[in-house]
Amino acid sequence: MRSHRTTAAARIDRRPAVAVANARMLAEVAAGLSAPQKELPPKYFYDQRGSELFEAITRLPEYYPTRTERALLASWMPDLIPRLGTRSLVELGAGSAEKSRLILDAMRGAGQAELYVPIDVSATFLSLTAAGLRRDYPGLVVEPAIADISEELCLPRRMPRPALYAFLGGTIGNFYPAAAIRLLGRVRGVMAPGDRFLVGVDLRKDWGRIEAAYNDSLGVTAEFNRNMLRVLNHELGADFDPMAFTHRAFYEPVLHRIEMHLVSTRDQQVTIPGLDPIDFAAGETIRTEISCKHDRQSVAQLFAAARLRIEAWRTDAESLFALAVGAPA
Numbered sequence: 291m292r293s294h295r296t297t298a299a300a301r302i303d304r305r306p307a308v309a310v311a312n313a314r315m316l317a318e319v320a321a322g323l324s325a326p327q328k329e330l331p332p333k334y335f336y337d338q339r340g341s342e343l344f345e346a347i348t349r350l351p352e353y354y355p356t357r358t359e360r361a362l363l364a365s366w367m368p369d370l371i372p373r374l375g376t377r378s379l380v381e382l383g384a385g386s387a388e389k390s391r392l393i394l395d396a397m398r399g400a401g402q403a404e405l406y407v408p409i410d411v412s413a414t415f416l417s418l419t420a421a422g423l424r425r426d427y428p429g430l431v432v433e434p435a436i437a438d439i440s441e442e443l444c445l446p447r448r449m450p451r452p453a454l455y456a457f458l459g460g461t462i463g464n465f466y467p468a469a470a471i472r473l474l475g476r477v478r479g480v481m482a483p484g485d486r487f488l489v490g491v492d493l494r495k496d497w498g499r500i501e502a503a504y505n506d507s508l509g510v511t512a513e514f515n516r517n518m519l520r521v522l523n524h525e526l527g528a529d530f531d532p533m534a535f536t537h538r539a540f541y542e543p544v545l546h547r548i549e550m551h552l553v554s555t556r557d558q559q560v561t562i563p564g565l566d567p568i569d570f571a572a573g574e575t576i577r578t579e580i581s582c583k584h585d586r587q588s589v590a591q592l593f594a595a596a597r598l599r600i601e602a603w604r605t606d607a608e609s610l611f612a613l614a615v616g617a618p619a
């Protein structure tokens with residue numbers, strides 16, 4: 291099959307796009323660090339090192355979501371995919387696409403693995419993912435898109451239908467509810483009648499289990515958290531000392547979410563070219579991520595607000611994690 295790519299973006303000089311991305315990053319960082327509760331968007335964890343650290347997290351004994359979702363996909367996709375007739379897979383925040391292979395295997399098993407569109411902000415990691423998939427799935431057209439899914443949905447102009455949109459790993463939980471609804475709505479807006487939306491969500495459960503998943507004993511999550519400061523140093527020329535910040539992650543039961551923070555270990559000032567110096571008091575924190583936990587009702591509410599309905603829902607025996615299939619409402 292020929293390439294379906296629509297835009298000339300892949301062929302033209304990327305330098306202007308990089309300059310725009312850095313200007314946007316600087317504006318977001320300026321806004322986030324001048325708020326009373328300093329905050330940075332979690333998409334800035336993910337340069338090559340951040341993506342590798344996330345992959346290391348997925349293999350930790352405390353981090354149950356990945357292996358639980360993988361088992362759900364392994365048991366369900368061989369049945370679901372032929373019934374949906376999926377010919378194209380569009381994945382938001384694809385990362386290594388390791389679990390996505392279970393969907394692609396089911397598409398291939400049904401003789402209809404035609405197009406895969408992994409979308410991610412982590413550019414180098416995404417191209418490695420795409421190269422591995424092209425090698426292992428001859429005949430599958432792989433059209434990666436480097437894009438921020440909180441802003442746009444990059445889709446090929448011609449896409450064999452039905453398409454399955456996938457948002458795995460519980461990454462929907464890293465968006466505030468209003469942003470999550472906008473994101474779901476953006477996908478809903480491009481769905482044809484036979485298309486479906488597969489969303490993985492981490493479920494509400496014993497807080498101890500959840501907190502342990504974000505406070506692993508090896509300190510990998512702490513290093514992942516601090517990686518955001520390294521990204522800011524590299525991309526914006528900031529002078530954060532990552533080791534002058536410690537990792538803190540706790541469950542917030544009213545809002546049903548994990549919050550990850552970086553805690554300043556001392557009074558300090560950080561310089562970011564183009565911004566006024568930023569002061570941190572000892573003990574002051576930057577919130578770097580929320581990870582919202584769901585139940586079927588909260589997912590149904592998010593879906594309904596985006597004109598989607600839950601068509602199917604599967605959880606593991608311990609109700610740790612769920613996969614929801616969304617259909618146009």
Ligand code: SAH
Binds near residue numbers: 332341458461
């Ligand atoms: N889907 C994979 C990876 C989850 S990690 C899994 O389930 O294991 C979250 C992924 O989403 C990372 O690869 C990260 O780079 C990507 N990501 C995070 N925020 C994003 C954004 N705003 N736009 C695009 N990709 C994003």
Ligand code: AVI
Binds near residue numbers: 462580
């Ligand atoms: C990508 N996302 C679903 C992960 C999560 O669990 O919220 C990111 C993560 N943060 C700390 N550990 C993993």
